[in-house]
Amino acid sequence: MDKQGLGLIETRTMDVSKPGGLSLEHGGRLDPVTLAYETYGKLNRERTNAILIAHALTGDAHAAGFHPGAGKPGWWDAMIGPGKAFDTNKYFVVCSNILGGCKGSTGPSSVNLKTGKPYGLDFPLVSIHDMVDCQRLLADHLGIEKLLCVAGGSMGGMQVLSWMVRYPERIRSAIPISIGVKHSPQQIALNEVGRQAIMADPDWNSGDYYGGPPPARGLSLARMIGHITYMSDDSMKEKFGRQRKDGADPFKFTADFEVEGYLHYHGENFVKRFDANTYLYITKAMDNFEAVEGRALHESLRGIDVKVLAIAFKSDWLYPAYQTKEIARACKLAGIEATYCEIESTYGHDAFLLEIEEQTLLISHFLKKVYNGYEVMSDYAI
């Protein structure tokens, strides 16, 4: 069995709007709708080994392996590959990009066929449920009637929840990581300051900046705010302390602490790879998301046949562990087999990208049980 990694990987696309365009939760239709995705490993003859990976706010379809010429692998490469948590020697792993994104899927920077120009703010509001509808159409296209598992952290976890409540008959198991049933006001507030930072940038120009300079300072600032929330008090102390930058500019308000320089660097880099309007649309989709509206989650889950592994991290303050625990509790109230694991980590919200060993243990064990049809279960914490 290949344990050397996935090697070169190509992002593919498909049009999920045929026929007649894609209907959206908040109204309106989109046509065409391109969805970018990657696959790793092989679909078995029975088509029973497919796992869908859903990504977070600024992720993309490139979850594992290398793109030609790239020095870094996909964003969850440590988790996906031969012998890894999502073992491509056993499973066929699909990572889908999101509707509204800017990484090969249709979003506000795509050309509106009606005008011949990028949509900008003419792009309709999209929802997490819409993203999942696209993924379901992708599964159809790939000939997968029932996914072995849907997994994802952060906004990826929202997509997992959406699959659980909307298409439970299409999945055998679900792994929501570092996510809650809906955004708290603190989470909405943190997204809102990011959006305000973008919209306050004159280069944003009411979303009509394609062809001109993008709202770089605003988007960079939004990313800096985000970055703080992805780390923890402890992880920032470990990484930066109060270390001063070498050769700091003598200007009074230059970044002179290491932590400031780090945020600036990552903010500026982010602008090169992300579209500001997508940031607005996708954060809004997250804020608007409620796994179920108008009733309790456990009522919506009752009677479904989906096994659940919910994972959270102790130092995550953006999506505090209690929120993920609520999902597991709702599953149990609904009579679904659910395991809840709270992993000790100082990495904060980033832990779902960084705590590989513990997640690998949990996930590989869970998938094996589901795949083999065994019973899983009961709570445990690492």
Add this chain to the structure above:
Amino acid sequence: MDKQGLGLIETRTMDVSKPGGLSLEHGGRLDPVTLAYETYGKLNRERTNAILIAHALTGDAHAAGFHPGAGKPGWWDAMIGPGKAFDTNKYFVVCSNILGGCKGSTGPSSVNLKTGKPYGLDFPLVSIHDMVDCQRLLADHLGIEKLLCVAGGSMGGMQVLSWMVRYPERIRSAIPISIGVKHSPQQIALNEVGRQAIMADPDWNSGDYYGGPPPARGLSLARMIGHITYMSDDSMKEKFGRQRKDGADPFKFTADFEVEGYLHYHGENFVKRFDANTYLYITKAMDNFEAVEGRALHESLRGIDVKVLAIAFKSDWLYPAYQTKEIARACKLAGIEATYCEIESTYGHDAFLLEIEEQTLLISHFLKKVYNGYEVMSDYAI
């Protein structure tokens, strides 16, 4: 005794730069230096009942009572007055504004006598120690050789620490609230995104905006970020939930949740009462602050005769309780009488402004003991 409140109060000013200007920690001199302050109650004949209150980042000298025509009292009116925690029937309470501020004291919006124009970025970097130097000169001016107590929360607590390490012979006791010995990288990072928001606003114009429009969007955004950090996950849930605003604008990215509207409202109001350059200078002073540099706090405190009451709040994540506890621990290591109290509260960092009853019990008891020369002490939590 008057229990009716303080009534009308006037802010006074004095020049603390005479003779020869004020020397600054980071170099340079300022001349003149106006300091705004207020006083409540009466100084006794022995001049032994004076308490200095130091304020937080966006506070001012108006801590208690009413200004003529104002509908709201000073920012800590619930704590200062006849029969209150800082009982003006017994004590002479002084609240000093800060150097670098914009509320009557010399700061970047003040006129530079050399140019006849507001300083802007020609204003020198100021430090927390500089602010305390001004307060010491104010105490001199008021004829107070030894303060009964110095008290303050948040940045006010930094000033309290500065008094403890630099002028311990001038104080009998100290009450640092919701503060640590120095900023963590997370605290620096949060301030830095506020500064970046201001400096990204084209109206900031490198600090030279006086006479023109101020960088309103940037300053408002900085305040919004700050506001999130002053509350807690719980307090935001209690106050806003996921409530939608009535009659939200149909524009896609308008504030449509209550929490967003609240932040916008407070951001916009803040611009009317605060100077953006002051925000830059004062947050930088906080980030640069270390109670003592190059050695442990307890070594600097050894041998001083100051009684300490350190107060923190459990839900404060901006200045987590463990930081305030470190101050109390250093006091004990240094052999100083110190009480540490951690108050249950869901208000987050704002708790020092809102949890009146518990603080009143603790502080009035502590002050009474110090004033009467009794021994205080030993840890307790409410």
